[in-house]
Amino acid sequence: MIIGGKNFDTEHEKYIMGILNVTPDSFSDGGKYDNLEAAIRHTEEMIEEGADIIDIGGESTRPGHTVITEEEEIERVVPVIEAIKKRFSIPVSIDTYKPVVAEAAISAGADLVNDIWGLKFDERMAGLIARHDLPCCLMHNRKEAVYENYMQEVVEDLKETVSIALKAGIRKENIMLDPGVGFGKTYEHNLIIMNHLEMIREIGYPVLLGTSRKSMIGLTLNVPAPERVAGTVATTVIGAMKGCAFYRVHDCLENKQALMMTEAILKSKE
Secondary structure (H helix, E strand, C coil), rough: CEEEEEEECCCCCEEEEEECCCCCCCCCCCCCCCCCCHHHHHHHHHHHHCCCEEECCCCCCCCCCCCCHHHHHHHHHHHHHHHHHHCCCCCEEEECCCHHHHHHHHHHHHCCEECCCCCCCCCCHHHHHHHHHCCCEECCCCCCCCCHHHHHHHHHHHHHHHHHHHHCCCCHHHHEEEEECCCCCCCHHHHHHHHHHHHHCCCCCCCEEEECCCCHHHHHHHHHHHHHHHHHHHHHHHHHHCCCCCEECCCCCHHHHHHHHHHHHHHHCC
């Protein structure tokens, strides 16, 4: 997979996507990086800690988040994307489900579109991504966590998303999938999908795992968001063993080291 002119060997390597929330209300780090200087400084830190991609979000997607206008989201993300592309050579992802925001972000230099609604929120998104011939991360999501056959339906939902992408002209090699931990799922659903990530991988696309500091970890360990690093690392190790290629995290160094250790063990031969 080519992202921002760089080749990502998703069959043999694992990659860190560092989270940069330029929002005042994200669940874990809201308000910490919502000015340009702080955002650039944190980007530099994440690169030093091993980030391979920077994922920029201008609207919180936590439960109960405040929906903002497209204009406000653009005002938040575009200056940050432009500044990062000017200072660093790292690929940049835009975390949005709104085509207008995605278009502005792409014009500013974004290399990948990360859509938490898997092209199902706005039918224009698929065509936009295809027109720019960009890679995309397409996530599983539902408005309500209601299922009859949970894992089978998640797989079917993602296959439907892939079908939308391909019909719009998005190339197969430009697609990665995200199981959507924490979105349209109960606590038990999140644990189950972590235990069956291989089913997402079997759809036939690289998988991005986004579990960093999420409520699944907080509920399991009974700790607040800033204290969920160890729990996140555990999910990263499980993801590596299940074949995920990308890991969207707040704590790049710890997760990078966990991946390196896991890969060393998995690749060892007698």
